[in-house]
Amino acid sequence: MTGKMTSLERVLKTLGHKEPDRVPLFLLVTMHGAKELGLGLQEYFSRGEHVAEGQLRLREKYGHDCLYSILYAPLEAEAWGGEVIFRDDGPANSGEPLILDVEQIRSLEPPDVATSPVLARALRATEVLSQRSHDVPIVGSVVSPFSLPVMQLGFEAYLDLMFERRDLFERLMAVNEEFCVAWANAQLAAGATAVGYFDPVSSPTVVSPERYRETGFKVAQRTIARIKGPTATHFASGLCAGIIQDVAQTGTAGVGVSAEEDLAALKRAAAGKLALLGNLNGITMRRWTADQAEAEVKAAIAAAAPGGGFILADNHGEIPFQVPDEVLHAIAAATRRWGRYPIDWVDA
Amino acid sequence: MRADDRARAFERALLAMDRAGARTTLLAAAEGTDTLAVAESVVAPALERIGDDWENGTVSLAQLYMAGRIAEQIVSEVLPHVRPGDGERPQLAMAVLEDHHALGKRLVLSALRSSGYAVADYGHGVTVERLVQRCRDDKPRVLLISTLMLPAALRVREVVDRLALPAPRPLVIVGGAPFRLDPELWREVGADATGRNSSAAIELVDRFTGGAR
Numbered sequence: 255m256t257g258k259m260t261s262l263e264r265v266l267k268t269l270g271h272k273e274p275d276r277v278p279l280f281l282l283v284t285m286h287g288a289k290e291l292g293l294g295l296q297e298y299f300s301r302g303e304h305v306a307e308g309q310l311r312l313r314e315k316y317g318h319d320c321l322y323s324i325l326y327a328p329l330e331a332e333a334w335g336g337e338v339i340f341r342d343d344g345p346a347n348s349g350e351p352l353i354l355d356v357e358q359i360r361s362l363e364p365p366d367v368a369t370s371p372v373l374a375r376a377l378r379a380t381e382v383l384s385q386r387s388h389d390v391p392i393v394g395s396v397v398s399p400f401s402l403p404v405m406q407l408g409f410e411a412y413l414d415l416m417f418e419r420r421d422l423f424e425r426l427m428a429v430n431e432e433f434c435v436a437w438a439n440a441q442l443a444a445g446a447t448a449v450g451y452f453d454p455v456s457s458p459t460v461v462s463p464e465r466y467r468e469t470g471f472k473v474a475q476r477t478i479a480r481i482k483g484p485t486a487t488h489f490a491s492g493l494c495a496g497i498i499q500d501v502a503q504t505g506t507a508g509v510g511v512s513a514e515e516d517l518a519a520l521k522r523a524a525a526g527k528l529a530l531l532g533n534l535n536g537i538t539m540r541r542w543t544a545d546q547a548e549a550e551v552k553a554a555i556a557a558a559a560p561g562g563g564f565i566l567a568d569n570h571g572e573i574p575f576q577v578p579d580e581v582l583h584a585i586a587a588a589t590r591r592w593g594r595y596p597i598d599w600v601d602a
Numbered sequence: 603m604r605a606d607d608r609a610r611a612f613e614r615a616l617l618a619m620d621r622a623g624a625r626t627t628l629l630a631a632a633e634g635t636d637t638l639a640v641a642e643s644v645v646a647p648a649l650e651r652i653g654d655d656w657e658n659g660t661v662s663l664a665q666l667y668m669a670g671r672i673a674e675q676i677v678s679e680v681l682p683h684v685r686p687g688d689g690e691r692p693q694l695a696m697a698v699l700e701d702h703h704a705l706g707k708r709l710v711l712s713a714l715r716s717s718g719y720a721v722a723d724y725g726h727g728v729t730v731e732r733l734v735q736r737c738r739d740d741k742p743r744v745l746l747i748s749t750l751m752l753p754a755a756l757r758v759r760e761v762v763d764r765l766a767l768p769a770p771r772p773l774v775i776v777g778g779a780p781f782r783l784d785p786e787l788w789r790e791v792g793a794d795a796t797g798r799n800s801s802a803a804i805e806l807v808d809r810f811t812g813g814a815r
Contacts (some may be wrong), residue, residue: 339702339727344753349702349727409705413664417619462662491779493659513783537752537783569783574752 260389261319262447269484269507269529271563277555277593278319280393280531280567281582283312284326285345285575290315295575296340299325302378309383313390315579316586319565321387323380323446324395327572330437331397331405333365333372344575351408356415359422364433367440377444384445394446395571396438398453398487399430399477400470416461416469427473435480442483450571451478451485451506457492466497474504486510486531488571495520502527513537513569518557521564529563534585536568540576547584552592556600559593566593605631605643613648616669617661624672628680637681638815641718645673646804649713653801667705670712670800677716693811694719695742695772697733698726699761700754706778707748713800714807718815721746730757734764737772744810745772746803747793755780755787762792773810775803 259267259275267274287308288298298304309321328348332338337349353359367373376394383392397405403412403426415423438449455461456470478485487501488510494501498520501509511520511532524530534550542550551566558564566589573582592599603611608631615623631644652669655661694714698707704726714721724736737745745765749755758776765771776793788796795810797803 341700341753344751347700347702347751404703409703410667410708413667413705416664417668458659458662460663462665465662465664491783496659535783537780537787540752576752576756 262389262391265319265391265565268562268565271526271529271561273560273562273595276595277559277589277597278565279586279589279593280320280322280565281312281316281318281573281586282320282322282393282567282571283573283582284322284324286573286577286579286582287312294342295346299340299346299375302375302380303382305375305379306382306386309379310386313387316582317590318586319390321383321390321392323376323383323392323441324450324572325376325379327397327452328405329372329376330402330433333370334406334433335365336405345572348405351406351411353407353411356407356411356419356422359415359426359429362426362429364429364436367433367436373437373440377440380441380444380446391447392445393448393450394438394441395450395452396434396441398451398456398470398474399427399434400473401453401455402430402434404455412455416465423469427469431473431477434477438481438483438485442481446483448484448486448507449481450510451481451487452490452571453487454490454492456487456497457489457494458496459489459492463496463500467500471497471500471504474501474506478505486529488531491570495523498523498528508565510567510571511569517554521558525561525563529565530558531565531567532558533569534567536570536573536577539568539581539585540574540578542581542584544580544584544587547581548588548592551585551588555589555592555597559595560597560600562595603630606647609644609647609651612644612673613651616648616652616672617665619668619672621672621676625676625680628676632680638718641677641681641716641815642813645677646713646717649673649716650801650804653713653799653804657799657801663705663709666709666800670709670716673716674712693743693814694746694807695722695724695737695740695744696746696748697724697728697736698748698750699728699730699733699757701748701750701778702727703750704748706750707746709800710746710748710777710797710803713804717804719807719811720815730760730764733761737765742772744775744807746775746777746807749776749778749780752780756791758791758793775806775810777803 264274290311326346336352486508487506508529513535774793
C-alpha cells in the first residue's frame with residue numbers, strides 16, 4: 255500500500271490509540287501462500303521457508319500491513335504429540351486428543367521449545383521473514399494455556415475437567431503456562447514483532463464472565479506478563495463485549511473482534527485501552543462481490559477507525575482458503591480508498 | 603406444581619449444576635405420569651430456554667453443555683428411555699462431518715435425547731462416503747449434520763446430492779459455526795434447515811417429525 259508511513263509505523267501508531275496515515279490492514283491469510291507457490295497445503299507447511307516465501311508474496315500482492323508467521327492452529331498440539339489431520343481445501347484440524355486419561359495430567363511435561371522439530375518450522379518462517387523484511391510487523395501466535403486443552407483433551411473432557419477436577423485443571427494450567435511463555439518468547443526472539451494470544455475458550459460464548467474471571471483471566475494475566483513483547487488477544491469468532499474491561503486488565507494491547515459483535519459499541523468500550531482487530535466476516539467473504547467488499551470495509555472503518563486503535567482484519571484470525579484473490583484485492587483497494595485519516599466521510 | 607413451574611425449577615437446577623435438585627424435580631414430575639410427557643413438558647422446555655439464553659448471551663456454552671449432560675444423565679436414570687438400537691430403526695441420526703470437534707453434536711444429542719427422541723450417533727470425523735452409507739443402511743427420517751470449519755460445511759452439498767439418489771433422502775438439518783456466520787450457507791449446500799443452537803434443533807425436529815418420539 256502507498257502511504258507516508260511504513261506498515262510498522264502505521265501499526266505502532268494505531269496501537270498507541272492515535273491516527274496514523276490510514277487504517278492498517280491485516281489480511282490474515284495462512285493458506286493462500288500455498289497457491290502462490292503452487293504447493294499443496296501439507297507440503298507448504300512442511301518447511302518454514304515455504305511459509306515465509308508465501309507470506310512475502312502475499313504482501314507483495316495485496317500490500318497489507320503484516321506478515322503472519324502462524325502455520326496452522328493445531329501446531330502446538332502437534333508439538334505435544336497430538337494428531338494433526340491435513341486436508342487439501344482448508345485448515346489442518348486437530349485429531350484425536352493426546353490426553354485420553356485426565357490422570358496423565360499429573361505427570362504431563364511440555365515439549366522443549368528449543369528442540370521441537372514441529373515448532374522449528376514456525377520459528378524458521380519467522381527468522382526468514384525477519385531477515386527479508388524490516389518495516390512490516392511479523393505477527394506470531396500462541397494458543398492460550400486456557401484454550402490449548404480443547405486440543406489436548408477434547409472440548410467435552412476439558413469442560414468436565416474445568417468444572418469437576420479443579421486440582422488437575424490447575425496443574426494443566428501451570429504446565430501450559432510454562433510452555434506458552436517459552437513458545438511466545440521463542441517467536442519474539444526469532445523476529446516476531448508481536449504475538450497473537452488465541453483464547454477462544456475465554457469468550458463469553460464459551461464460559462461465563464464469572465468463570466472467566468476465576469480462570470482464563472488469571473491465566474492470561476500471569477502468562478502475558480511473562481511474554482517479552484506485545485500481544486493481541488483473539489477469541490477466534492467468539493464474543494468479547496461482556497469481558498472487554500477484564501481483557502484490558504490482562505496486559506494485552508489489542509483484541510480480535512467477532513463478526514457477530516457490535517464493532518462501534520466495542521470501540522466505545524475499549525477506546526484508549528485496547529486496539530480492536532476485525533471484524534470482516536470470513537465465511538461470507540467467500541462470495542462477496544467487489545461492491546460488497548467495499549461496503550463491508552467502509553462499515554467497519556466507520557464503526558471503529560476514528561481516533562485510531564483499529565486494525566481492519568477478518569473476524570477469525572484466519573481467512574478461509576476458499577476466499578478468492580479478487581475479494582482480497584477488493585478489500586485492500588477499499589481500505590486504501592476509505593481508510594485514509596482523517597476519516598472525514600463518516601458523518602457525510 | 604404445574605408442568606411449567608417444574609420446567610422452570612428443572613432449568614434453575616441445571617444452570618446451578620445441582621444434580622440432586624434436578625433429579626428431585628424430575629422424580630416429582632414423573633410420579634404417576636407418562637414419562638414421555640414429562641420429557642416433553644418439563645425437560646424439553648427447560649433445555650430450549652437454556653439454549654435460547656445461550657443464543658442471547660446470558661448463558662455460556664459451558665453451562666449449556668453441563669446442563670445438557672446433567673439432564674441426559676438424570677433422564678436416563680429417572681425416565682424409562684428409548685435408546686437407538688433398541689429395536690426399531692432410529693428416526694433421527696447425527697454426525698460431525700469430517701471435523702473432530704464433537705461438542706456441538708453432544709449438545710444437540712443431549713437436548714434431543716433428554717426431550718424423548720431416540721437419535722443414532724454416527725460419531726465425529728465422519729467422511730461423506732461413510733455418512734452416506736450409514737444413512738442408506740439405517741434410512742433415518744432426519745439427518746442432523748454438525749460442522750466446525752467451512753470446508754466441511756461445503757461438503758454437505760455432496761452428502762445431500764448423494765443421498766437424493768435413490769429418493770427419498772432424509773431431511774437434512776445443519777448446524778455449526780459456518781452456518782451461524784453465513785445465514786445463506788444452508789441453502790447453498792442444499793440442506794432443508796439450519797439451527798443456531800440445540801434449542802432450535804428440538805424445534806426443527808419437532809416440526810419435521812410432527813413431534814413423534
